[in-house]
Each structure stands twice: as structure tokens, then as C-alpha cells.
Amino acid sequence: MMDSLHRLRVEYGKDDRLAYLGHLEVIGTVQRSVRRAGLPFSIGNGFARRMRIQFSQALPVGASSACEYYDVYLEDRIDPDEALELLAAATPPGLAPVRAAYVDPHQDALEAWLTRATWDCVLVGQGLAPVAWTRATAAVRAKGSLRYLRGDKEKTVQLASTLVSADFSPSEEGLRLALETRNTPEGSLRPGVLVEAARELLGAEAGIMDTLRVRRVWQSHEETDGSLVEPL
Amino acid sequence: MRAKREDLFPLIEPLLSKVERPSRYLDHEWGACEEQDGPFHVCLVYADVYEVGQPNLGLAILYKCINAVEGMSCERAYLPWTDMISLMRERGVPLLSLECAAPLASFDVVGFTLAHELVATNVLETLDLAGIPLTSAERAEDDPLVVAGGPSVWNCEPLAPVFDAVLLGDGEEGLVDICAAIRDCRDVGMPRQEILLRLAQVPGVYVPSLYDVVVDETTTRWGKAVPREGTGAPAVVRKRCMGDFAGTDPLAQDIVPYLGIVQDRLAVEVLRGCARGCRFCQAGMTYRPVRERPAEQVVTAAEEGLARTGYDEVSLTSLSTTDHSQCAQILHELNAATAGKGVRVSIPSQRLDSFGVEMAGEVAGAKRSGLTFAPEAGTQRLRDVINKNVSEQDLETAATNAFEHGWRRMKLYYMMGLPTETDEDVVAIPASAERVMQLGRRIVGPHKGVAVSISVAVFVPKAHTPFQWCGQLWPEEVERRQRILVGSNHDRAIRVTYHDAGTSLVEGAVSKLGRRGFDLVYRAWELGCLFDAWTSEFRLDLWRQAAADVGLDLADVACEQFELDAVLPWDHTSPGVSKGFLQREWRRAMQGVTTPDCTRDSCQGCGVCPSLGVDNVVWGERS
Structure with missing residues (x-):
């Protein structure tokens, strides 16, 4: 059955106020957009008869993105440009699709396949010194793992495998953090978690951070040899 | 300014x-x-x-x-x-x-x-x-x-x-x-x-x-x-009344929310009004007459709405959708039109006496998660008092049809504190659910996930109904009967839930009060009452304090019975149903005499059609 389907990958953004949508809300909105676009999507055989669609890893609520992806399985192969046009006309502008192409239907599930992410974060505030924050982040990393609360649940993330690099530089609004992360089957690192851990370590030396603005700017697949493969 | x-x-x-x-x-x-x-x-x-x-x-x-x-x-x-x-x-x-x-x-x-x-x-x-x-x-x-x-x-x-x-x-x-x-x-x-x-x-x-x-x-x-x-x-x-209901836009919903809302689906209002005449039901009295949309309008609107919104479920809404004279046709045509698209066609709740084999085959397509029926009372005597006009046999037939057509979960709605209710009527509620459960186990099998739950609300008398003169059941008595209800449920697989007596008490008091009720509401708000319909937020202690502060007692207000000939606080507003009709219905209730539905029988003289210059609009034959 799956062999006869066509796996269309769509790249889209998450911008403006729609950055505040939760992952489930994004999923619901995209699925309705696909239906409105009239694409010949495939339906699963389960009890709930859901659309066959996969999404890239959840963004934190409030984070924007230039590079989100979904793979929708189509029963008929239609021109990707035409599909893109139909989707663009049926999607709220904050989640507008920007590129679409067919990919290998046998590739791993999208969420597992996209293993690398680049983040552009801005710590908005005063007295935020790049040197201090770089030192604190290195100290956090040196601990090997990081425990944090997500809601009521305690989580642990291994920094050795998930934190690739973190570079701080001054910005007009405070401090800019260019962050590279890796998703592993055991977990992934959210920018806010790392920043919070560094802030705690710094204490009064951290300065005053009013807001943390997070944007995912790039996602890719990392091969075993370390080379990076673009999603499209 | x-x-x-x-x-x-x-x-x-x-x-x-x-x-x-x-x-x-x-x-x-x-x-x-x-x-x-x-x-x-x-x-x-x-x-x-x-x-x-x-x-x-x-x-x-x-x-x-x-x-x-x-x-x-x-x-x-x-x-x-x-x-x-x-x-x-x-x-x-x-x-x-x-x-x-x-x-x-x-x-x-x-x-x-x-x-x-x-x-x-x-x-x-x-x-x-x-x-x-x-x-x-x-x-x-x-x-x-x-x-x-x-x-x-x-x-x-x-x-x-x-x-x-x-x-x-x-x-x-x-x-x-x-x-x-x-x-x-x-x-x-x-x-x-x-x-x-x-x-x-x-x-x-x-x-x-x-x-x-x-x-x-x-x-x-x-x-x-x-x-x-x-x-x-x-x-x-x-009241204002849209006599030409079919002339209104059947597709009102254009906005598709981002977050999961309580009814996250396309809704098409298939008919307005209900003439079944349930004597506790305010909507049944105030939304008369019955006005159906024709089947083709409903089907076209649902198809167009699904395409326009991207929803994967359409609900055919009304006070009583299965009463629509073309309900089976609508369901059949919609199911055919949406086949293979992962779309579910649903109905908010089903009447027991209209959930036949045909309906059982059409509702919800392939995804048959749960069904809801509202017998409202446990005994035939009490169902006659409230003019529910369904029988124990209707319940068994509907349950049989549902279980035979793939449903496993059934929810039954009842009310407690209806006029003339006795302990026997309360005990009959779980007994009725047990019979449904036994039917399910027999038809589906003993360990195949058959689930029956009963939800029991406290009856709150509402304006412009034949029960508007009634007092609400005293809170202590509500709690006693709730204990009887739970104690007489012998099948642990049947889940029993009931409404909080305190919330119903406030609802009852606000439903009964005249303009002096504003002092109560205002004081309650001043004290911090907010989101009172949310169990997590409701504060009976603050409402009681508010009542005391303005010289009222919630139970004294809610449980007061009015004289049948008294002028009521809401008599200056009229849904078209005459007070004489409501009084007659009250007397018939006390005698246990039922009143038929005027879309299936002759005019019962409620007064709506002549006073508002409208008529029932039914496109087919109501069975």
C-alpha cells in the first residue's frame, strides 16, 4: 500500500503571532490546510482513519521558525509546484509553505530523520555579557547532563550528545546566541533549557534578561560520517 | 467616555x-x-x-x-x-x-x-x-x-x-x-x-x-x-422568530480555530425548534416552532463547509436531529459523499425512539466510538410526568441496534429531583443501565470492552416551561438521593456520575430570582466568583456568603414553589407559548398524562404559531 503512495515534503515557516501555537495546534492547522487545498492525501487504516502525515520535531511554544517540515502521503502524484500553490492558498500566512518536493517514501520517519538544528536566539535585556554567558554555558556543558522541569515532569538531557555548539555575541537588544543542537533517540535540547541553566549558574552576574526570543533557522539530517543532508 | x-x-x-x-x-x-x-x-x-x-x-x-x-x-x-x-x-x-x-x-x-x-x-x-x-x-x-x-x-x-x-x-x-x-x-x-x-x-x-x-x-x-x-x-x-429558516445561511461557521475547542468540528444546524414537549426543557418551549432545512440544503452545505474549513468531522446539530423527517437520507447521502476522505458525520445525541436499524447503520460512519441517549428518568411513570414519551422498550431496542452495529460505549443521561420523583424512580436509573449493560455483553461478548455510563443532573426548573412553578429539590435531599443512586448500582462496570448539588443550587436560584438577583450576582462577583460553570473554579462558600450579604438564602430561593396563578418575574417576556398551555401541561404532568408532538399529531394548542404568525416546517414524513 505505502509503496504506491507519493511522499511530498513541504517546508514551511512559523512566524509572527503564530509562533505561540503549540505543536498539536500546528499539526491540526496543517492537516486542515491540506484538506482545504484539496490535495489527494492518503488516509490510514487505523480506527480513527487519520491523514497519513508526519511532522518535524516540536518547536517550543513561542519559538518561531524558518524551516519546519511535514511529509504528506499522496495517492496521486501531482506537480510539487502546483501542490505548493494550492497549499499556500489554503494556509494561514504565519505557517505559509515555501518549498515542496517528493522524497524517498522509504526514508525514516521525518521526526527521527531530522537530527540537527540551528537556532538563532536573542536574549533581550540589559547587562548581558557574552564572556560570562559563554563561561556559564561551558560549565553547564561540562556537567554532562542537565535536569529540568517540563510542567510537573522532571526531564534529563545529555549535553554531550545534544549540544553541538553555543556561541554568544553582543546584539542591539542584549545578547545573541547561535546554537547548534542534535536530536537523539534519548532526547533533544531546547534552547530555553540551556539558557535557563546558564542563567541560574550565573546568578546576579547574568544581568537582566526580560525575554528570550527563539527561532529555528535550519534543520538537517546528520549521516554517520557527520555530513549533513538537507531535507529537500 | x-x-x-x-x-x-x-x-x-x-x-x-x-x-x-x-x-x-x-x-x-x-x-x-x-x-x-x-x-x-x-x-x-x-x-x-x-x-x-x-x-x-x-x-x-x-x-x-x-x-x-x-x-x-x-x-x-x-x-x-x-x-x-x-x-x-x-x-x-x-x-x-x-x-x-x-x-x-x-x-x-x-x-x-x-x-x-x-x-x-x-x-x-x-x-x-x-x-x-x-x-x-x-x-x-x-x-x-x-x-x-x-x-x-x-x-x-x-x-x-x-x-x-x-x-x-x-x-x-x-x-x-x-x-x-x-x-x-x-x-x-x-x-x-x-x-x-x-x-x-x-x-x-x-x-x-x-x-x-x-x-x-x-x-x-x-x-x-x-x-x-x-x-x-x-x-x-x-420573541423574534425566523419563519423561513431554510432561507437562512446553513453554513454559519467560517472560522477554523487553532486550538482544540470543545466542539472542534463543522456544525450544520439541520433544524430549529422541537415539539416533543418535554416539560422540563426550556429550549423545547422557547425555540418553537419546528423548522427543518431540506435534505439537499444540509448535504450541500456540509460538503461545502468541509471543503472550505478543512474539518474532518461534521456535526448535524439541533435540539433533536434524529427527529428530522429526512435524517436517514441526509446521513446516507453525506456518508456517500465523504466516503474514503476520513470524515466523520456525527449527531450530538440520539432520541431513543428514533434510533432504528437504519440510523444505527448511518451515524458516525466507520468510527463508532460512543453513543449518547437521554432517557431522563428511570421509570415509565416519571417519564410520563415529564412527557419524555420514550419507553423501556425504546431503550432496549436502541441499545440493541447500537451494539449490533458496532458501538461499544453508551452514555445515558438522567435527571434527579423531577416533580413527583420518589426513591423508586432513583433506584430504577442504575437498574435501567444494568439492563443495557447486559444487552451489550450478550450481543458483543462479555470481555469486549462494552462500557455503559450514567450521568445524572439535578433538575433545575426554568422559566417558560410547564415546570416553571416547581421548587428545586432541597440540597440535602439531592445528596440523599445521590447516595441512593450510587448505592443501588450493583454493576461496578457501570460508571455513575452526577452533578454537583451546589452548582445546581446557584443555577436554580439565579433561574428563579427577579431583578433583585442582580444584588446577589454582583456581590458574588465582588467576592471573587468567576467561571462558575467550571468545577475547578466554582465556590459555593462565596455564593452562600454573597446571598447572606444581600439578605437571601440560596436554597430558600431555589426551592420555593410558586402558585400556579401567580404573575412570574419573567411574564413580561414571551416565547410565544401561552401561559395557559404551560398551566395545562403542568396539570397533565401531575396526572401522568402525556401530550403528543404536533409534528406527528394534531396541534396541541401551545399558541406559538398563531401568536408569531409562523408554522412548523417539515419536509418529509415524521415517523
Whole structure:
């Protein structure tokens, strides 16, 4: 059955106020957009008869993105440009699709396949010194793992495998953090978690951070040899 | 003074990362009407959080009707959740509309829908957060006109001081007429008091400030509302009614929300009104007559709506959808049209006596998760008293059809505290559920996941029903009968839930009170009562304190029985059903005599058709 389907990958953004949508809300909105676009999507055989669609890893609520992806399985192969046009006309502008192409239907599930992410974060505030924050982040990393609360649940993330690099530089609004992360089957690192851990370590030396603005700017697949493969 | 109309979203945005479910406050949903040029601006408010208010079909209908009028714009507002309210108050941010993030106090008209009695304190909170004076009397010349409508206006006296005008009945034309009258009056610079006099001349509009409350020997202790001399306000305000219901837009919902809302699906209103005549049911009396949409209109609208919104479920809504004379045809055609698209066609609840084999085969397509039936009472005697007109055999037949057609879960709704109820009637509730469970186990198999649950609400007497004279069951007695209910359930697989006696007590008191009820509601709000319909937020202790502070006792109010010939606090409003008919129905109830449905039998003389100049509209044959 799956062999006869066509796996269309769509790249889209998450911008403006729609950055505040939760992952489930994004999923619901995209699925309705696909239906409105009239694409010949495939339906699963389960009890709930859901659309066959996969999404890239959840963004934190409030984070924007230039590079989100979904793979929708189509029963008929239609021109990707035409599909893109139909989707663009049926999607709220904050989640507008920007590129679409067919990919290998046998590739791993999208969420597992996209293993690398680049983040552009801005710590908005005063007295935020790049040197201090770089030192604190290195100290956090040196601990090997990081425990944090997500809601009521305690989580642990291994920094050795998930934190690739973190570079701080001054910005007009405070401090800019260019962050590279890796998703592993055991977990992934959210920018806010790392920043919070560094802030705690710094204490009064951290300065005053009013807001943390997070944007995912790039996602890719990392091969075993370390080379990076673009999603499209 | 009227606030300036401006986009204040930048004041809300910094708060979004600090609150639960920020998507409640975003707007920009698919289908929202973003062009709001006015120049006449209306904001419709559902005084609860977005996910509760957004699915309200009445507001969706009115939003579309007003936005369709040249020169009028309509936006939406909901009451933020408590976390956002605190932040807004802390930072001095007023309540804003969704579409333009404009202050509510900048609108020409602010319209509330009153969905139930427990929304009262939320209405006050909404106005206060918006910076609009709480009562009509306090509002300045230029303040917005605050109006209300909806299913719970039939005793709006406890909130009467709040509203400049109240619309009774269907709003499609009525609300547009109200807005047009206000616009025309404002255009010529008419003073506010004269605008109110003008509104009282619009059919279906009740202007509370033009009525005095008079208590005399003909009334209850809550008195009656009498129009002030010289105002020209009618002694009795009759509801508006859309006789040509099929001529209205069947597809009211355009907005597709981002977050999961309580009814997250496309809704097509297939018929309005119900003539079954259940004697406890306010909607059954106040939405008459029965007006069906023809099958082809429903099917076309549902197909078009699914394509336009992208929903994967369509609900055929009404007070009693399976009563539609073409229901099976609609279901059959819709199922055929949506086959293979992963679309579910659903019906909110099914009547026991119309859930036949054909219906069982068509409802919900392949995904048969659960079914809901409402026998309402455990014994035939009591079902006759309430005129439910279903039998134990109907329940068994419906359950058999459901289990044989793939359903595994069944929910049964009952009420407790109905007039003449005895302990035997209470004990019969779980017994009835046990028979359904046994049927399920026999048909489906003993360990195949058959689940039966019963939910028992406390009966609250409502205005304009044959039971409007009844007193509510005393809270201690409610609790005793609830213990009997739980104790007589012998099958642990049957889940029994019942409504909180305290919430029902407040609902009962607010349903019964006249205009003096405003003191209670206001005091409760002052003490911090908010989101009273939310179990997590409801505070009976504060309501009791509020009642004591204004010299009332909740149980004393809710449980009082009125004399059959007394003038009631809501007698100046009329849904068209005559008081004589309601009195006759009350007497028949006490005799256990049932009254047939006039869409299946002859006219029963309720008075709606002649008084409103309308008729039942039924496209096929009702079986």
C-alpha cells in the first residue's frame, strides 16, 4: 500500500503571532490546510482513519521558525509546484509553505530523520555579557547532563550528545546566541533549557534578561560520517 | 467616555509567553473576518474562555449576519482565563477584541450571548475588564450600548440592570435591526435615553431600564416588570422568530480555530425548534416552532463547509436531529459523499425512539466510538410526568441496534429531583443501565470492552416551561438521593456520575430570582466568583456568603414553589407559548398524562404559531 503512495515534503515557516501555537495546534492547522487545498492525501487504516502525515520535531511554544517540515502521503502524484500553490492558498500566512518536493517514501520517519538544528536566539535585556554567558554555558556543558522541569515532569538531557555548539555575541537588544543542537533517540535540547541553566549558574552576574526570543533557522539530517543532508 | 479605537495587540503580546494556552488570544484564524472597516463597530462576546465560546453556533451566525451588512463590522471577544486576567489587570491592559485588538470600550455595540445562568459573574468581569460601566444606569452618553441575547434570556432579570437591551428569540434579523437602530440614532446625535426608547420599539427587544419592578398580591415575592408610563415599551415583549429558516445561511461557521475547542468540528444546524414537549426543557418551549432545512440544503452545505474549513468531522446539530423527517437520507447521502476522505458525520445525541436499524447503520460512519441517549428518568411513570414519551422498550431496542452495529460505549443521561420523583424512580436509573449493560455483553461478548455510563443532573426548573412553578429539590435531599443512586448500582462496570448539588443550587436560584438577583450576582462577583460553570473554579462558600450579604438564602430561593396563578418575574417576556398551555401541561404532568408532538399529531394548542404568525416546517414524513 505505502509503496504506491507519493511522499511530498513541504517546508514551511512559523512566524509572527503564530509562533505561540503549540505543536498539536500546528499539526491540526496543517492537516486542515491540506484538506482545504484539496490535495489527494492518503488516509490510514487505523480506527480513527487519520491523514497519513508526519511532522518535524516540536518547536517550543513561542519559538518561531524558518524551516519546519511535514511529509504528506499522496495517492496521486501531482506537480510539487502546483501542490505548493494550492497549499499556500489554503494556509494561514504565519505557517505559509515555501518549498515542496517528493522524497524517498522509504526514508525514516521525518521526526527521527531530522537530527540537527540551528537556532538563532536573542536574549533581550540589559547587562548581558557574552564572556560570562559563554563561561556559564561551558560549565553547564561540562556537567554532562542537565535536569529540568517540563510542567510537573522532571526531564534529563545529555549535553554531550545534544549540544553541538553555543556561541554568544553582543546584539542591539542584549545578547545573541547561535546554537547548534542534535536530536537523539534519548532526547533533544531546547534552547530555553540551556539558557535557563546558564542563567541560574550565573546568578546576579547574568544581568537582566526580560525575554528570550527563539527561532529555528535550519534543520538537517546528520549521516554517520557527520555530513549533513538537507531535507529537500 | 468611549475609548479610542486602536490596535493594542502590542500590549498583549508580551504576556503571551507567561500564560497557559496563548493561542486563545491570537486571532488570525482561518476564516476570521479581518476587514473591519466599519464605520459601525460591533463586538460579540461569549463570557467564557475562547475554547468554550468559539464553537457557539449562535455567535457564528450573528458574526456573519452583521459582517454582511454594508457599513457594519463585527468582531469577537472572549473572557481571558484567570492567569491572563491577572496580568492584564496588573499592567492596566483593557479587554480587547480579537480581530483588531481594539478595546471593547471603543465599540458602538457590545453584545453578549447568555448561554446559561452560571455565566452571570463572567459578564460582570468582562465589562469591568473592558472598563465599561457595569450597569446601564451608570453608562455615559458615549459608552457602547450593551445588549444580550441567547438561550438563557428567558429569565434575564438577575442581569437586567446590566443590559441596555435584550433580544428575545432568533437573532439573524433581530440583532441587525438593533444595530441599525443604534447606528441611525447615533448618526443624528440622539441622546442615549432616546436611543433606548427607540430600541423598545424594535420587535423582540426588551429594554429593562424602561420597566419598573412591582410587587403586589398577584406576584411572587420577586414581583413583575411593568413598563413605565410614557415610554411606549410593550407590556409583553414577544420573541423574534425566523419563519423561513431554510432561507437562512446553513453554513454559519467560517472560522477554523487553532486550538482544540470543545466542539472542534463543522456544525450544520439541520433544524430549529422541537415539539416533543418535554416539560422540563426550556429550549423545547422557547425555540418553537419546528423548522427543518431540506435534505439537499444540509448535504450541500456540509460538503461545502468541509471543503472550505478543512474539518474532518461534521456535526448535524439541533435540539433533536434524529427527529428530522429526512435524517436517514441526509446521513446516507453525506456518508456517500465523504466516503474514503476520513470524515466523520456525527449527531450530538440520539432520541431513543428514533434510533432504528437504519440510523444505527448511518451515524458516525466507520468510527463508532460512543453513543449518547437521554432517557431522563428511570421509570415509565416519571417519564410520563415529564412527557419524555420514550419507553423501556425504546431503550432496549436502541441499545440493541447500537451494539449490533458496532458501538461499544453508551452514555445515558438522567435527571434527579423531577416533580413527583420518589426513591423508586432513583433506584430504577442504575437498574435501567444494568439492563443495557447486559444487552451489550450478550450481543458483543462479555470481555469486549462494552462500557455503559450514567450521568445524572439535578433538575433545575426554568422559566417558560410547564415546570416553571416547581421548587428545586432541597440540597440535602439531592445528596440523599445521590447516595441512593450510587448505592443501588450493583454493576461496578457501570460508571455513575452526577452533578454537583451546589452548582445546581446557584443555577436554580439565579433561574428563579427577579431583578433583585442582580444584588446577589454582583456581590458574588465582588467576592471573587468567576467561571462558575467550571468545577475547578466554582465556590459555593462565596455564593452562600454573597446571598447572606444581600439578605437571601440560596436554597430558600431555589426551592420555593410558586402558585400556579401567580404573575412570574419573567411574564413580561414571551416565547410565544401561552401561559395557559404551560398551566395545562403542568396539570397533565401531575396526572401522568402525556401530550403528543404536533409534528406527528394534531396541534396541541401551545399558541406559538398563531401568536408569531409562523408554522412548523417539515419536509418529509415524521415517523
